Amino acid sequence: MQSQLFTSVSRRRHHAPTRTLRPNAWIFQLASAIALIQIMMTAVLAAEIDVGSRKQLFIDRRFIAASENVTFAMNPPEKHGIVLQAEYPWEAGWIGAGDTIIDDAGQYRMWYRCMARGKDGKLGRNSFCYAESTDGIHWKKPMLGLTKWPGDEYSEKCDQTNCLPVGLGTVFLDPTAPAEQRYKILKDMHWPDPEKAGLRVGVSPDGIRWTMNQTRLLPFSPDTSNQVFYDTRLLKYVAYVRTWAPLRKVGRIEIEKLFEPWPYDKTQKPNYVFGEGKISAPSHEIQQAIVYDELDPPETDIYTPAVHQYAWADDAYFAFPSVYGHFPRSSAKYGNDGLVDIQLAVSRDGVAFERPIRLPYIPLGVRGGPEGGSLYLCLGMIRRGPEIYQYYTGFEHSHGEYVGLKELRDMGGIRLAVQRLDGFISADFAYGGGTLATPAFRFQGNRLQLNVDASAAGVLRVELCDAEGKPIPGFSVTDCDPICGNNVSVDVTWHGKTDVSAHAAKPVQLRFVARAAKLYAFQFAD
Numbered sequence: 001m002q003s004q005l006f007t008s009v010s011r012r013r014h015h016a017p018t019r020t021l022r023p024n025a026w027i028f029q030l031a032s033a034i035a036l037i038q039i040m041m042t043a044v045l046a047a048e049i050d051v052g053s054r055k056q057l058f059i060d061r062r063f064i065a066a067s068e069n070v071t072f073a074m075n076p077p078e079k080h081g082i083v084l085q086a087e088y089p090w091e092a093g094w095i096g097a098g099d100t101i102i103d104d105a106g107q108y109r110m111w112y113r114c115m116a117r118g119k120d121g122k123l124g125r126n127s128f129c130y131a132e133s134t135d136g137i138h139w140k141k142p143m144l145g146l147t148k149w150p151g152d153e154y155s156e157k158c159d160q161t162n163c164l165p166v167g168l169g170t171v172f173l174d175p176t177a178p179a180e181q182r183y184k185i186l187k188d189m190h191w192p193d194p195e196k197a198g199l200r201v202g203v204s205p206d207g208i209r210w211t212m213n214q215t216r217l218l219p220f221s222p223d224t225s226n227q228v229f230y231d232t233r234l235l236k237y238v239a240y241v242r243t244w245a246p247l248r249k250v251g252r253i254e255i256e257k258l259f260e261p262w263p264y265d266k267t268q269k270p271n272y273v274f275g276e277g278k279i280s281a282p283s284h285e286i287q288q289a290i291v292y293d294e295l296d297p298p299e300t301d302i303y304t305p306a307v308h309q310y311a312w313a314d315d316a317y318f319a320f321p322s323v324y325g326h327f328p329r330s331s332a333k334y335g336n337d338g339l340v341d342i343q344l345a346v347s348r349d350g351v352a353f354e355r356p357i358r359l360p361y362i363p364l365g366v367r368g369g370p371e372g373g374s375l376y377l378c379l380g381m382i383r384r385g386p387e388i389y390q391y392y393t394g395f396e397h398s399h400g401e402y403v404g405l406k407e408l409r410d411m412g413g414i415r416l417a418v419q420r421l422d423g424f425i426s427a428d429f430a431y432g433g434g435t436l437a438t439p440a441f442r443f444q445g446n447r448l449q450l451n452v453d454a455s456a457a458g459v460l461r462v463e464l465c466d467a468e469g470k471p472i473p474g475f476s477v478t479d480c481d482p483i484c485g486n487n488v489s490v491d492v493t494w495h496g497k498t499d500v501s502a503h504a505a506k507p508v509q510l511r512f513v514a515r516a517a518k519l520y521a522f523q524f525a526d
Contacts, residue, residue, distance in 0.1 A: 049441035054314035055523040058427040059346045060356065063441075063522075065509070069434030073426050073518065074344055074357035077390060077417035084112070084139045084414035089155030090127045090163060092117040096393025096412035098225040098304075100171040101380035102207070108133040108382055109207055110391075111164070111171050112414060117154050123402070124152075127163045130208060136382045136389045137416065144208060166202060166210040170379055172229040183207040184258075186228045186239070188221055192278035197221045199241070201228070201258060217262045218253075220282040221274070225304040227379060228255070231350060232309065238350060240289060240305035240319075243282045244273050248301035250321065251286030252351065290321055290345050290353045299326035303340060306377040309350065313521060318424060319345040319353055320361060320377040320390075324399060337400030339364060340374035342392065344424060356425070362392055362417055370413075373398040378414065386488040388419040421488050422451050426518040429460070433515040440467045440509050445524030446501035448492040448510075454484050458516030462492045464500060467507035475500070477513050500524070 049062075056063060064070075086092055094115035102109050110131040118124025127147075131139040143160035151157030169187035177184070181203040189212075190196035198219045202212040218241070228239040237258045243251040253262050270280035290307075292300045301324040310316040326338040344361040345353040365371030371394030382389040393412050395402075402411065427436055454460050460483045464475035471477070479494040491498045504524070512519060 049439060051314065051441050051443050051524065053443070053445045053524050053526065055312065055422070055521050057310075057313045057316050057422055057425070057521050058519060059316060059425045060348065060354070062348065063438045064427070065437050065439040067427075067434065067436045069430040069432065070436050071428050071430075072356060073428045074359060074361065075420070075423050075426060075518075076361055076363065077388075077419035077423075079362070080137075080416040080418055082413040083137055083391070083416045084110070084131060086114070086413070087141065088149070088161065089152075089158070090114060090116050090125070090149055090161060091129070092154065093123045094411045096378075096395075096414055097376045098168065098170065099378040099391065099393065099414060101378055101382060101389075101391050102171065102173050103380075103382045104173060104207075106134070108136050110139060110378075110414070111169075111207070112378075113168055114412075116152070119153075126168060127161075128166060128168045129162045130164055131162065136384060139414075146208070164208065164210065166212070169202070170225060170227045171207060172227070172379075174230050175232065176230055177203075180205045183210075184228070185210060186226055187212070188223065188226065191221050191223075192274055194277070194279045197279035199226065199239075199262075213259050215259055215261070217259075218264065218282070219261075219279075220264075220285070221279040222282055225306075225376075227305055227307065228258070229307075229309065233315070233350075240307045241282060241286065242304075243284075243286055243288065244271055245283050245288060245291075247292060247299070248303055248324070249288050249292065250290035250302055250305040250307075250319070251282060252289035253286055287351075289347075289351065290319055290355075295358065296323075297325060299328075299338075300324065301326070304376060306342075306379060307350070308379070308381055311381075312383065313422060315348045317347040317350040317353070319347070321345060322374070322376050327398070334400035334403055337398055339398050340376070342375050342377050346425065361424075365394065368396070370394055370396050371415075372396055373401060383421065386421050388421055388423075390417045390419060391415065392417055420520070422521040426453075426520050429458070429512075429514040429517045429519070431457075431516045433513070435514075436512045436519070437465075437469065438510045440507040442505055442507055443524040444504050445526050446504070447498040447525055448500055449489050449523045449525055450483065450492060451488050451520040451522075452483060452490065452517055453486040453520075454514065454517040455486065456484075458514065459484050460512060460514035460517045460519070463511040463513065464494075464503065465509040465511055467509065469509055469511070471511075472503065472508075477511070 091114040099112040116124035131141045133139045141162040147163040149158035169185040183204040185202045198216040202210045204210045222241040226241040231238045237255040239253040264285040268285045271283035273281035303322040303324040306320040308318050322340045323343045324340045341360040341364045342362040345355045347353040374395045376393045378391040461477045461480040463477045481493045
């Protein structure tokens with residue numbers, strides 16, 4: 001917008017009649033033009049940004065017009081160990097990867113992949129299983145009576161299991177669907193048949209009894225973890241699927257009608273990753289959303305999407321892709337091998353994601369330990385008061401190493417990671433002090449709340465300013481009562497008062513002055 005405004009002024013001056021200006025007149029006109037541009041830009045910003053009473057996160061520079069001694073920080077969650085592990089013969093070889101967790105009105109539900117122990121200690125039969133919890137920590141595996149375990153040389157026959165006959169997939173809860181279709185599952189079926197293979201969606205009233213729709217929605221096989229959900233901002237379904245362009249990336253599809261074939265670019269040549277005569281894999285037919293780039297090492301895959309439309313703030317999408325760094329081919333003992341950990345990607349619209357800080361969001365454990373080889377985040381978040389529960393699977397082995405294991409050792413297990421509410425990224429003020437000013441915006445509400453950790457040695461104050469950045473009388477930094485300590489939601493007060501309603505719906509700015517503090521979010525509320 002700024003460059004367009006300058007271009008507009010330049011064109012008018014270029015086509016005006018030529019005349020000579022006295023030095024003072026020229027300076028005056030230039031100053032007037034700059035002042036006019038500043039006023040116009042302030043008006044544009046104020047008109048474009050309306051935060052209402054919705055929570056706003058510091059995940060990018062949207063709310064940073066100016067800052068000094070402030071940096072962005074990515075904040076990994078705390079690991080809390082395994083919450084679901086192998087108990088039954090159908091789980092004895094492998095648990096996890098491609099799992100889903102959903103909070104259905106306080107009933108927590110989990111769908112997870114597992115594999116049995118097969119012949120010669122190798123991996124055997126795949127199963128898709130169900131568990132549930134009331135606290136997100138202790139999970140039960142109800143015996144559903146839908147499938148039987150046939151028994152083998154490692155186990156007895158079981159008439160009751162928690163396995164679902166629908167097969168592997170990712171699940172979502174559809175807020176627009178009738179009761180009998182409220183749960184939906186996305187599956188990659190009939191691989192590698194080029195006439196049948198591709199993505200399909202099934203429906204269920206309870207997440208347990210499923211009916212598959214047989215319409216092939218995408219005539220490609222994206223392989224492994226893909227997902228679809230209803231985007232409440234766009235009022236459309238959105239799918240995120242694996243693509244190869246040429247290494248693995250994550251593509252995005254907007255969908256008007258979920259059960260009709262999804263759109264893609266039909267002019268692109270098929271990409272036969274799996275070989276001639278087999279179903280092709282999606283590539284440039286689909287818009288890319290989460291990608292590797294020149295900042296990543298060569299032979300790096302963006303391996304799984306794990307995209308979440310964040311439910312507790314405005315315009316915030318988080319993705320937690322597993323980043324797969326291949327071993328050099330000259331030293332790789334197994335094909336398609338390397339280490340896998342989890343990074344964080346952010347977006348305001350769910351279309352284009354950036355990875356602002358490429359350190360691991362969930363780091364690998366020590367090599368040789370139970371999380372030392374590969375990590376995958378599960379779909380879904382559970383809010384428990386001031387905390388977000390996330391789940392992931394950790395494996396001892398690297399991506400391809402399991403094929404060479406002489407004996408399986410109950411690989412995997414679903415693990416809990418606990419994140420602070422809104423705590424994924426923060427604006428961090430230096431120990432010696434810093435400032436952060438927002439652009440102009442409009443709000444609704446009568447008080448300002450912050451999610452901020454000022455620790456024991458820190459402090460934060462807030463100044464409410466007009467559209468030009470001038471402190472509003474009574475709301476300056478010196479009027480603000482200091483905010484100390486760690487607060488997920490704290491009211492800002494000026495001489496003990498919280499009321500800012502007189503300035504609602506007007507263009508304002510916020511100026512934060514703090515030291516040793518992490519600022520996560522702000523919100524105007526009633």
